[in-house]
Amino acid sequence: KAGVTQTPRYLIKTRGQQVTLSCSPISGHRSVSWYQQTPGQGLQFLFEYFSETQRNKGNFPGRFSGRQFSNSRSEMNVSTLELGDSALYLCASSLRLATDTQYFGPGTRLTVL
């Protein structure tokens, strides 16, 4: 069974640009969560989606947004990029609600110059 896939794997952007990251959950999984991982802050929760609805959001500015499609695939968008947005962005999928075990993808490494 294929795992969680994330595209692209690596991305380089400049300050002020915007970026869209994509996540395809494990087949049959309906919930997708997003996390940001940095050396200083570790893994921090961004948001969680189930049935195309955002169920929960972490303490990040409004520049961070996301959505989920009817096939459970999810995208997250970061607008007006800042240097501090450089991080590994991880997507995790769960069978039903995100309270089930979350299985992580390989992440997208975003570098903002």
Added chain:
Amino acid sequence: EDQVTQSPEALRLQEGESSSLNCSYTVSGLRGLFWYRQDPGKGPEFLFTLYSAGEEKEKERLKATLTKKESFLHITAPKPEDSATYLCAVQPLIYNQGGKLIFGQGTELSVKP
């Protein structure tokens, strides 16, 4: 405030030298505690879920235990391939928190042959 603290930050072992990693947590109601393993440049790999004090789970050389305030990950006779960062995460039992995971900073384990 919900918080997870892992110790030690780094641990160096000789092959075959057993040890334990600690995860202390403060949370307003625990839905579950999760252990993940993360290799450099990859997403976290699920290891265990623990739900109640006294619960234990085992997988190969790893054994996870849970009390009301902390969890331990015991590594018996480790091998070099066990080298990785081990992450502990708690899922608070608050309705509107959904499946949000709160992660510790991780323990970086190095096993030398």
